[in-house]
Amino acid sequence: MAQASDDPIPTVTAYQPVPLAMRAAVRRAYGGPDQVTIETVPRPEPGAGEVLVRVRAAGLDRATLHLLTGLPYLARLALGVRRPTRAILGQQVAGEVVAVGAGDVPFAVGARVFGTAASGSFAEYAVATPARLAATPAEVTDIDAATIGVSGVTAGEAVLRRGQVQAGQRVLVLGASGAVGSFAVQLAAHLGAQVTGVCSGAKLEFVRGLGARHVADYRTTALADLGGGFDLIVDIGGNRRVSVLRAALAPAGRLVIVGGEGGGPMLGGIQRNLVASVADRFTARHLEWFFGETTTAGCAELGSLIAEGTVSPAIDRRVGLDGVVGVIEAMQRGELRGQAVVVP
Numbered sequence: 541m542a543q544a545s546d547d548p549i550p551t552v553t554a555y556q557p558v559p560l561a562m563r564a565a566v567r568r569a570y571g572g573p574d575q576v577t578i579e580t581v582p583r584p585e586p587g588a589g590e591v592l593v594r595v596r597a598a599g600l601d602r603a604t605l606h607l608l609t610g611l612p613y614l615a616r617l618a619l620g621v622r623r624p625t626r627a628i629l630g631q632q633v634a635g636e637v638v639a640v641g642a643g644d645v646p647f648a649v650g651a652r653v654f655g656t657a658a659s660g661s662f663a664e665y666a667v668a669t670p671a672r673l674a675a676t677p678a679e680v681t682d683i684d685a686a687t688i689g690v691s692g693v694t695a696g697e698a699v700l701r702r703g704q705v706q707a708g709q710r711v712l713v714l715g716a717s718g719a720v721g722s723f724a725v726q727l728a729a730h731l732g733a734q735v736t737g738v739c740s741g742a743k744l745e746f747v748r749g750l751g752a753r754h755v756a757d758y759r760t761t762a763l764a765d766l767g768g769g770f771d772l773i774v775d776i777g778g779n780r781r782v783s784v785l786r787a788a789l790a791p792a793g794r795l796v797i798v799g800g801e802g803g804g805p806m807l808g809g810i811q812r813n814l815v816a817s818v819a820d821r822f823t824a825r826h827l828e829w830f831f832g833e834t835t836t837a838g839c840a841e842l843g844s845l846i847a848e849g850t851v852s853p854a855i856d857r858r859v860g861l862d863g864v865v866g867v868i869e870a871m872q873r874g875e876l877r878g879q880a881v882v883v884p
Protein backbone atom coordinates (compact mmCIF):
# COMPACT_ATOMS: atom_id res chain seq x y z
CA MET A 541 0.00 0.00 0.00
CA ALA A 542 1.37 3.39 -0.94
CA GLN A 543 2.34 5.70 1.91
CA ALA A 544 0.95 9.20 2.35
CA SER A 545 2.80 12.04 0.65
CA ASP A 546 4.86 14.44 2.78
CA ASP A 547 3.96 17.56 0.80
CA PRO A 548 2.94 20.42 3.09
CA ILE A 549 -0.41 22.18 2.86
CA PRO A 550 -0.40 25.96 2.62
CA THR A 551 -3.93 27.11 3.39
CA VAL A 552 -4.45 26.32 7.08
CA THR A 553 -2.62 26.98 10.31
CA ALA A 554 -0.34 24.03 11.04
CA TYR A 555 2.94 23.87 12.93
CA GLN A 556 4.20 20.88 11.00
CA PRO A 557 3.72 19.81 7.39
CA VAL A 558 0.67 17.60 7.04
CA PRO A 559 0.65 15.02 4.23
CA LEU A 560 -1.69 15.67 1.32
CA ALA A 561 -2.67 12.01 1.08
CA MET A 562 -3.64 9.44 3.67
CA ARG A 563 -4.79 5.86 4.13
CA ALA A 564 -8.48 5.36 4.79
CA ALA A 565 -11.22 2.73 4.81
CA VAL A 566 -13.30 3.67 1.78
CA ARG A 567 -16.46 2.49 0.05
CA ARG A 568 -18.20 4.11 -2.89
CA ALA A 569 -21.42 2.12 -3.08
CA TYR A 570 -23.86 0.74 -0.52
CA GLY A 571 -23.37 -2.89 0.37
CA GLY A 572 -21.59 -5.21 2.76
CA PRO A 573 -18.04 -5.25 4.09
CA ASP A 574 -16.85 -6.47 0.66
CA GLN A 575 -17.41 -2.90 -0.55
CA VAL A 576 -14.68 -1.61 1.78
CA THR A 577 -11.13 -1.12 0.55
CA ILE A 578 -8.13 0.44 2.25
CA GLU A 579 -6.81 3.06 -0.10
CA THR A 580 -4.57 6.09 -0.28
CA VAL A 581 -6.86 9.05 -0.87
CA PRO A 582 -6.60 12.85 -0.73
CA ARG A 583 -6.52 14.12 2.81
CA PRO A 584 -9.55 16.30 3.65
CA GLU A 585 -8.94 19.98 4.06
CA PRO A 586 -10.47 21.80 7.04
CA GLY A 587 -12.83 24.57 6.00
CA ALA A 588 -13.47 27.77 7.90
CA GLY A 589 -14.13 27.03 11.55
CA GLU A 590 -13.10 23.36 11.22
CA VAL A 591 -10.12 21.41 12.48
CA LEU A 592 -8.00 18.69 10.96
CA VAL A 593 -7.43 15.82 13.39
CA ARG A 594 -4.63 13.26 13.22
CA VAL A 595 -6.76 10.25 14.05
CA ARG A 596 -5.29 8.14 16.84
CA ALA A 597 -8.36 5.98 17.44
CA ALA A 598 -11.86 5.60 15.97
CA GLY A 599 -14.65 3.62 17.61
CA LEU A 600 -16.78 1.28 15.49
CA ASP A 601 -20.44 1.57 16.37
CA ARG A 602 -23.56 0.11 14.80
CA ALA A 603 -24.31 3.31 12.86
CA THR A 604 -21.20 2.64 10.78
CA LEU A 605 -22.91 -0.51 9.55
CA HIS A 606 -25.97 1.53 8.59
CA LEU A 607 -23.73 3.96 6.73
CA LEU A 608 -22.11 1.04 4.91
CA THR A 609 -25.29 -0.78 3.92
CA GLY A 610 -27.48 2.29 3.42
CA LEU A 611 -30.17 0.50 5.42
CA PRO A 612 -32.82 1.24 6.35
CA TYR A 613 -33.58 2.94 3.05
CA LEU A 614 -35.09 5.88 4.91
CA ALA A 615 -31.58 6.74 6.09
CA ARG A 616 -30.47 7.31 2.50
CA LEU A 617 -32.33 10.60 2.48
CA ALA A 618 -29.50 11.81 4.73
CA LEU A 619 -26.66 9.55 3.54
CA GLY A 620 -27.14 9.83 -0.23
CA VAL A 621 -30.02 8.37 -2.22
CA ARG A 622 -28.23 6.46 -5.01
CA ARG A 623 -24.78 6.21 -3.48
CA PRO A 624 -23.16 7.37 -0.25
CA THR A 625 -22.15 11.01 -0.29
CA ARG A 626 -19.26 10.25 2.07
CA ALA A 627 -16.74 7.65 0.99
CA ILE A 628 -14.74 7.23 4.20
CA LEU A 629 -16.30 5.10 6.94
CA GLY A 630 -16.37 5.80 10.66
CA GLN A 631 -17.76 8.56 12.85
CA GLN A 632 -16.26 8.44 16.32
CA VAL A 633 -12.81 9.94 16.60
CA ALA A 634 -10.01 10.75 19.01
CA GLY A 635 -6.67 12.30 18.18
CA GLU A 636 -4.91 15.61 18.05
CA VAL A 637 -5.53 18.77 16.10
CA VAL A 638 -2.82 19.20 13.46
CA ALA A 639 -4.30 22.11 11.52
CA VAL A 640 -7.15 24.56 11.85
CA GLY A 641 -9.21 26.29 9.19
CA ALA A 642 -9.73 30.00 8.90
CA GLY A 643 -11.77 31.92 11.42
CA ASP A 644 -12.57 31.42 15.05
CA VAL A 645 -11.63 27.88 16.10
CA PRO A 646 -11.69 26.96 19.80
CA PHE A 647 -8.98 24.27 19.55
CA ALA A 648 -5.33 25.05 18.87
CA VAL A 649 -2.93 22.90 16.92
CA GLY A 650 -1.66 20.22 19.29
CA ALA A 651 -4.89 19.95 21.32
CA ARG A 652 -6.12 16.43 22.08
CA VAL A 653 -9.78 16.14 21.08
CA PHE A 654 -12.51 13.54 20.70
CA GLY A 655 -16.05 13.36 19.34
CA THR A 656 -17.20 12.74 15.77
CA ALA A 657 -15.60 13.58 12.45
CA ALA A 658 -17.68 14.75 9.48
CA SER A 659 -15.24 13.46 6.86
CA GLY A 660 -15.07 9.90 8.27
CA SER A 661 -12.78 8.66 11.04
CA PHE A 662 -11.41 5.36 9.72
CA ALA A 663 -8.54 7.31 8.21
CA GLU A 664 -5.23 8.79 9.20
CA TYR A 665 -6.72 12.28 9.17
CA ALA A 666 -10.25 13.61 9.58
CA VAL A 667 -11.98 16.97 9.47
CA ALA A 668 -14.26 17.80 12.37
CA THR A 669 -16.45 20.65 13.56
CA PRO A 670 -15.53 21.91 17.03
CA ALA A 671 -19.19 21.73 18.11
CA ARG A 672 -18.87 17.93 17.78
CA LEU A 673 -15.61 17.73 19.74
CA ALA A 674 -14.40 18.12 23.30
CA ALA A 675 -10.94 18.37 24.81
CA THR A 676 -9.62 14.96 25.85
CA PRO A 677 -8.93 14.84 29.60
CA ALA A 678 -5.30 14.06 30.40
CA GLU A 679 -6.34 10.86 32.23
CA VAL A 680 -8.24 9.47 29.23
CA THR A 681 -6.51 7.52 26.48
CA ASP A 682 -7.35 8.11 22.84
CA ILE A 683 -8.60 4.52 22.64
CA ASP A 684 -11.15 5.15 25.38
CA ALA A 685 -12.05 8.62 24.10
CA ALA A 686 -12.82 7.15 20.67
CA THR A 687 -15.84 5.30 22.08
CA ILE A 688 -17.62 8.38 23.41
CA GLY A 689 -18.70 10.54 20.44
CA VAL A 690 -21.72 8.41 19.54
CA SER A 691 -21.93 5.46 21.94
CA GLY A 692 -21.07 7.21 25.19
CA VAL A 693 -23.00 10.37 24.38
CA THR A 694 -26.08 8.37 23.40
CA ALA A 695 -26.00 6.35 26.62
CA GLY A 696 -25.57 9.57 28.56
CA GLU A 697 -28.60 11.13 26.89
CA ALA A 698 -30.71 8.02 27.53
CA VAL A 699 -29.72 7.35 31.14
CA LEU A 700 -28.48 10.62 32.64
CA ARG A 701 -30.97 12.98 31.04
CA ARG A 702 -34.08 11.26 29.74
CA GLY A 703 -33.98 8.34 32.17
CA GLN A 704 -34.16 10.48 35.31
CA VAL A 705 -32.76 7.53 37.23
CA GLN A 706 -32.99 7.55 41.04
CA ALA A 707 -31.02 5.31 43.38
CA GLY A 708 -32.81 2.05 44.05
CA GLN A 709 -34.92 2.16 40.90
CA ARG A 710 -35.21 -0.84 38.62
CA VAL A 711 -33.70 -0.20 35.21
CA LEU A 712 -33.90 -2.57 32.25
CA VAL A 713 -31.31 -2.21 29.49
CA LEU A 714 -32.20 -4.10 26.31
CA GLY A 715 -29.01 -4.45 24.26
CA ALA A 716 -26.76 -4.27 27.31
CA SER A 717 -23.69 -5.86 25.73
CA GLY A 718 -23.26 -3.44 22.83
CA ALA A 719 -21.52 -0.15 22.23
CA VAL A 720 -24.30 2.00 23.72
CA GLY A 721 -25.58 -0.60 26.17
CA SER A 722 -22.23 -1.21 27.85
CA PHE A 723 -22.16 2.49 28.76
CA ALA A 724 -25.85 2.56 29.71
CA VAL A 725 -25.50 -0.31 32.21
CA GLN A 726 -22.53 1.37 33.89
CA LEU A 727 -24.21 4.76 34.06
CA ALA A 728 -27.42 3.38 35.56
CA ALA A 729 -25.49 1.29 38.08
CA HIS A 730 -23.42 4.34 38.98
CA LEU A 731 -26.65 6.20 39.81
CA GLY A 732 -27.58 3.43 42.21
CA ALA A 733 -30.15 1.65 40.07
CA GLN A 734 -30.76 -2.09 40.13
CA VAL A 735 -29.92 -2.88 36.54
CA THR A 736 -31.22 -5.81 34.53
CA GLY A 737 -29.17 -6.27 31.36
CA VAL A 738 -30.50 -8.22 28.37
CA CYS A 739 -28.16 -9.58 25.70
CA SER A 740 -27.20 -12.90 24.10
CA GLY A 741 -26.28 -15.80 26.36
CA ALA A 742 -22.55 -15.74 25.66
CA LYS A 743 -22.26 -12.18 26.96
CA LEU A 744 -24.22 -12.46 30.21
CA GLU A 745 -21.15 -12.50 32.45
CA PHE A 746 -19.68 -9.58 30.55
CA VAL A 747 -22.82 -7.54 31.25
CA ARG A 748 -22.82 -8.60 34.89
CA GLY A 749 -19.25 -7.32 35.06
CA LEU A 750 -20.46 -3.90 33.88
CA GLY A 751 -22.62 -3.61 37.00
CA ALA A 752 -25.89 -5.34 36.08
CA ARG A 753 -27.48 -7.05 39.09
CA HIS A 754 -29.57 -9.31 36.89
CA VAL A 755 -28.89 -10.52 33.36
CA ALA A 756 -31.04 -12.34 30.83
CA ASP A 757 -30.62 -13.92 27.41
CA TYR A 758 -33.12 -12.52 24.91
CA ARG A 759 -33.12 -15.82 23.06
CA THR A 760 -34.41 -17.77 26.06
CA THR A 761 -36.18 -15.21 28.26
CA ALA A 762 -39.29 -13.25 27.31
CA LEU A 763 -39.65 -9.70 28.54
CA ALA A 764 -42.72 -10.73 30.53
CA ASP A 765 -40.56 -13.17 32.50
CA LEU A 766 -38.27 -10.43 33.84
CA GLY A 767 -40.66 -9.40 36.59
CA GLY A 768 -42.03 -6.17 35.13
CA GLY A 769 -42.46 -2.97 37.11
CA PHE A 770 -39.35 -1.31 35.68
CA ASP A 771 -38.89 2.37 36.45
CA LEU A 772 -36.89 2.78 33.26
CA ILE A 773 -36.47 0.70 30.15
CA VAL A 774 -33.67 1.75 27.82
CA ASP A 775 -34.34 -0.07 24.56
CA ILE A 776 -31.18 -0.34 22.48
CA GLY A 777 -31.57 -3.80 20.97
CA GLY A 778 -34.19 -5.98 19.37
CA ASN A 779 -37.44 -4.66 18.00
CA ARG A 780 -40.11 -5.31 20.60
CA ARG A 781 -43.56 -3.82 20.26
CA VAL A 782 -44.17 -0.65 22.23
CA SER A 783 -47.18 -2.29 23.92
CA VAL A 784 -44.92 -5.09 25.22
CA LEU A 785 -42.39 -2.59 26.52
CA ARG A 786 -45.09 -0.44 28.12
CA ALA A 787 -46.51 -3.46 29.92
CA ALA A 788 -43.13 -4.04 31.59
CA LEU A 789 -43.03 -0.53 33.07
CA ALA A 790 -44.00 0.57 36.56
CA PRO A 791 -47.14 2.80 36.65
CA ALA A 792 -45.03 5.98 36.29
CA GLY A 793 -42.14 4.28 34.50
CA ARG A 794 -40.25 5.58 31.49
CA LEU A 795 -39.44 3.97 28.17
CA VAL A 796 -36.56 5.51 26.24
CA ILE A 797 -36.15 4.03 22.76
CA VAL A 798 -32.60 4.45 21.50
CA GLY A 799 -32.62 2.02 18.60
CA GLY A 800 -32.85 -1.57 17.52
CA GLU A 801 -32.34 -3.83 14.57
CA GLY A 802 -34.67 -6.02 12.58
CA GLY A 803 -37.39 -3.48 11.89
CA GLY A 804 -37.46 -4.00 8.13
CA PRO A 805 -35.34 -2.58 5.28
CA MET A 806 -37.49 0.46 4.60
CA LEU A 807 -37.98 2.01 8.05
CA GLY A 808 -35.68 -0.11 10.23
CA GLY A 809 -38.04 -0.01 13.20
CA ILE A 810 -38.48 3.74 13.31
CA GLN A 811 -42.23 3.15 13.20
CA ARG A 812 -41.91 2.14 16.86
CA ASN A 813 -40.88 5.70 17.64
CA LEU A 814 -44.04 7.02 16.06
CA VAL A 815 -46.14 4.50 17.97
CA ALA A 816 -44.42 5.52 21.21
CA SER A 817 -45.11 9.21 20.56
CA VAL A 818 -48.81 8.54 20.04
CA ALA A 819 -49.18 6.00 22.87
CA ASP A 820 -47.45 8.39 25.27
CA ARG A 821 -50.55 10.61 25.15
CA PHE A 822 -52.78 7.84 26.48
CA THR A 823 -50.80 6.52 29.43
CA ALA A 824 -49.37 7.78 32.71
CA ARG A 825 -46.13 6.11 31.71
CA HIS A 826 -43.60 8.12 29.72
CA LEU A 827 -42.78 6.74 26.28
CA GLU A 828 -40.12 8.56 24.32
CA TRP A 829 -37.33 8.20 21.80
CA PHE A 830 -34.54 10.33 20.47
CA PHE A 831 -31.96 10.65 17.75
CA GLY A 832 -28.81 11.69 19.52
CA GLU A 833 -26.50 14.49 18.60
CA THR A 834 -22.83 14.71 19.40
CA THR A 835 -22.18 17.86 21.37
CA THR A 836 -19.17 19.27 23.17
CA ALA A 837 -21.09 19.15 26.46
CA GLY A 838 -22.21 15.55 25.96
CA CYS A 839 -18.69 14.43 25.10
CA ALA A 840 -17.16 16.36 27.99
CA GLU A 841 -19.62 14.82 30.46
CA LEU A 842 -18.69 11.27 29.49
CA GLY A 843 -15.03 12.21 29.26
CA SER A 844 -15.12 13.41 32.87
CA LEU A 845 -16.85 10.23 34.06
CA ILE A 846 -14.15 8.15 32.39
CA ALA A 847 -11.37 10.38 33.73
CA GLU A 848 -12.62 9.94 37.31
CA GLY A 849 -13.01 6.18 36.84
CA THR A 850 -16.79 6.07 37.16
CA VAL A 851 -17.21 4.58 33.71
CA SER A 852 -14.81 2.42 31.74
CA PRO A 853 -15.37 1.98 28.00
CA ALA A 854 -15.84 -1.65 27.02
CA ILE A 855 -13.39 -2.28 24.21
CA ASP A 856 -13.55 -5.66 22.55
CA ARG A 857 -10.47 -5.31 20.37
CA ARG A 858 -8.23 -2.86 18.54
CA VAL A 859 -7.49 -3.22 14.87
CA GLY A 860 -5.52 -1.27 12.28
CA LEU A 861 -7.10 0.00 9.06
CA ASP A 862 -6.38 -3.36 7.46
CA GLY A 863 -8.58 -4.97 10.11
CA VAL A 864 -11.65 -2.80 9.43
CA VAL A 865 -13.39 -5.29 7.14
CA GLY A 866 -12.83 -8.16 9.56
CA VAL A 867 -14.13 -6.27 12.54
CA ILE A 868 -17.26 -5.09 10.71
CA GLU A 869 -17.89 -8.75 9.86
CA ALA A 870 -17.38 -9.60 13.53
CA MET A 871 -20.00 -6.98 14.42
CA GLN A 872 -22.41 -8.49 11.92
CA ARG A 873 -21.88 -11.92 13.52
CA GLY A 874 -22.66 -10.42 16.92
CA GLU A 875 -19.23 -11.20 18.35
CA LEU A 876 -18.31 -7.84 19.85
CA ARG A 877 -18.58 -7.06 23.54
CA GLY A 878 -18.84 -3.30 23.78
CA GLN A 879 -17.12 -2.04 20.67
CA ALA A 880 -14.00 -2.36 18.56
CA VAL A 881 -11.61 0.54 18.04
CA VAL A 882 -9.74 1.22 14.83
CA VAL A 883 -6.20 2.57 15.25
CA PRO A 884 -5.23 4.01 11.85
Ligand SMILES: NC(=O)c1ccc[n+]([C@@H]2O[C@H](COP(=O)([O-])OP(=O)(O)OC[C@H]3O[C@@H](n4cnc5c(N)ncnc54)[C@H](OP(=O)(O)O)[C@@H]3O)[C@@H](O)[C@H]2O)c1
Nearest residue numbers: 602715717718719720739740758777778798799800831832
Ligand atom coordinates in the same frame (compact mmCIF):
# COMPACT_ATOMS: atom_id res chain seq x y z
N1 LIG B 1 -30.92 7.12 18.89
C1 LIG B 1 -29.65 7.35 18.70
O1 LIG B 1 -29.20 8.50 18.70
C2 LIG B 1 -28.72 6.19 18.50
C3 LIG B 1 -27.34 6.38 18.72
C4 LIG B 1 -26.51 5.26 18.61
C5 LIG B 1 -27.03 4.04 18.23
N2 LIG B 1 -28.35 3.93 17.97
C6 LIG B 1 -28.94 2.64 17.59
O2 LIG B 1 -28.92 1.82 18.75
C7 LIG B 1 -28.76 0.46 18.37
C8 LIG B 1 -27.58 -0.14 19.10
O3 LIG B 1 -26.37 0.52 18.73
P1 LIG B 1 -24.98 -0.05 19.25
O4 LIG B 1 -23.91 0.71 18.58
O5 LIG B 1 -24.97 -0.18 20.73
O6 LIG B 1 -25.05 -1.53 18.60
P2 LIG B 1 -24.31 -2.88 19.06
O7 LIG B 1 -23.03 -2.56 19.70
O8 LIG B 1 -24.33 -3.77 17.90
O9 LIG B 1 -25.29 -3.47 20.20
C9 LIG B 1 -26.51 -4.05 19.90
C10 LIG B 1 -27.02 -4.71 21.15
O10 LIG B 1 -28.33 -5.22 20.94
C11 LIG B 1 -28.38 -6.52 21.49
N3 LIG B 1 -29.49 -7.24 20.90
C12 LIG B 1 -29.62 -7.79 19.68
N4 LIG B 1 -30.83 -8.37 19.55
C13 LIG B 1 -31.48 -8.17 20.72
C14 LIG B 1 -32.75 -8.52 21.23
N5 LIG B 1 -33.62 -9.20 20.51
N6 LIG B 1 -33.07 -8.12 22.49
C15 LIG B 1 -32.22 -7.43 23.24
N7 LIG B 1 -31.00 -7.08 22.83
C16 LIG B 1 -30.64 -7.45 21.58
C17 LIG B 1 -27.01 -7.07 21.22
O11 LIG B 1 -26.77 -8.20 22.04
P3 LIG B 1 -25.74 -9.38 21.58
O12 LIG B 1 -24.61 -8.69 20.87
O13 LIG B 1 -25.35 -9.98 22.87
O14 LIG B 1 -26.52 -10.27 20.65
C18 LIG B 1 -26.18 -5.87 21.63
O15 LIG B 1 -26.08 -5.79 23.03
C19 LIG B 1 -28.60 0.47 16.85
O16 LIG B 1 -29.86 0.22 16.25
C20 LIG B 1 -28.16 1.87 16.55
O17 LIG B 1 -28.48 2.26 15.24
C21 LIG B 1 -29.21 4.97 18.11
